[in-house]
C-alpha cells in the first residue's frame with residue numbers, strides 16, 4: 001500500500017436532496033494514520049458525508065476515495081478498507097455477540113476469524129458476554145459490539161459517528177483507550193462527536209461543517225489558537241475608563257465602547273505572553289487589581305463563535 005496515498009479523499013462532493021443541498025462542494029483529505037474530527041451542528045451534513053465515505057450515499061457530484069478506491073465505483077474494495085461505527089443500534093436480537101461478529105466476518109469473506117474476534121472482545125470488555133444474546137445486552141454493551149463489528153475485518157480506516165452519544169463514563173473511557181491504541185498502531189480514525197472536549201483531546205485536525213459547507217479545517221491546536229486565544233478577566237478595587245487604556249490594548253477589550261468607568265474588564269488575546277502588557281496598561285490607567293483570571297478558550301467556544309459568524313478559515317497547514 002502506498003504510504004503517501006491519503007486514507008480518505010473527499011473531492012468536491014455535492015449532495016442534493018431535492019431543493020436541499022446537504023453538502024456543497026466539500027473537499028479535504030485525511031492522511032493515513034491521522035486522528036481526524038468532523039464537527040458541526042445538527043443537520044450540518046456530517047452523516048451524509050460519512051455515508052458517502054461508506055458508499056451508502058451517492059454524491060450528486062464529486063467523489064470520495066478510501067485508500068485510493070472510489071467509494072462507489074469500487075465499492076467492494078473501498079468498503080474493505082473501512083470500518084464504520086454507526087449512530088444507530090441495529091442487530092438481530094437472537095444472535096449471540098460472537099455470532100454477530102462471525103456473521104460480519106462472513107460478510108467480508110473471512111473464515112476462522114475467532115482469534116481476532118476474541119481479541120476484540122477482550123479489549124472492549126465483552127469477553128464474558130460472547131455467548132449472550134444481543135437482546136440481553138445493555139445499550140452501552142450493544143454499542144461496544146458495534147465497535148467490534150466495525151473492526152472485524154481489520155480495516156485501516158475507521159469512522160466513528162457519535163460513538164459516545166448517551167453512553168456512560170466507563171464505556172467512553174474503555175472506548176477511547178481502545179481507539180487510541182488503534183490510532184497508535186497506525187489506524188486512521190475519523191470521529192464525529194458533539195462532545196467537543198473529546199475532539200479537543202483526541203483529534204489532530206478538525207473539519208467544521210455548517211449548512212453543508214466546510215467552514216474550517218485546521219490542526220486542533222491551530223484552530224484553538226487562531227480563533228480563540230486567551231481570555232483575560234480583570235476585577236478592580238476601583239473603576240477605570242476603558243478609553244484610558246492604550247489604543248492597542250483597547251482593541252482587545254470587550255468593554256472598549258462602554259461610556260461609564262468599569263470595575264470589571266475582559267480581554268481576548270492571541271497569546272498568553274500578551275497578558276503582562278495588558279496588566280501594565282490597566283495599572284497605568286489607574287486600575288488597582290483585585291483579581292485576575294486567565295483562561296484558554298476551549299473548542300466549544302470556538303465552535304459556537306464559528307457557527308455564529310460566517311467566517312471562513314483557510315487551511316493553513318495541509
Ligand SMILES: Nc1ncnc2c1ncn2[C@@H]1O[C@H](COP(=O)(O)OP(=O)(O)OP(=O)(O)O)[C@@H](O)[C@H]1O
Pocket residue numbers: 017020021022040041042043044045046047048049
Ligand atoms: N435521505 C434524506 N432525504 C432528504 N433530506 C435528507 C436526507 N438525509 C439527510 N437529509 C438532510 O440533509 C441535511 C444534512 O443531514 P445530516 O444527517 O447529514 O446532518 P448531520 O450533520 O449528520 O446532523 P446530526 O448531527 O443531527 O446527525 C439535513 O437538512 C437533513 O434533513
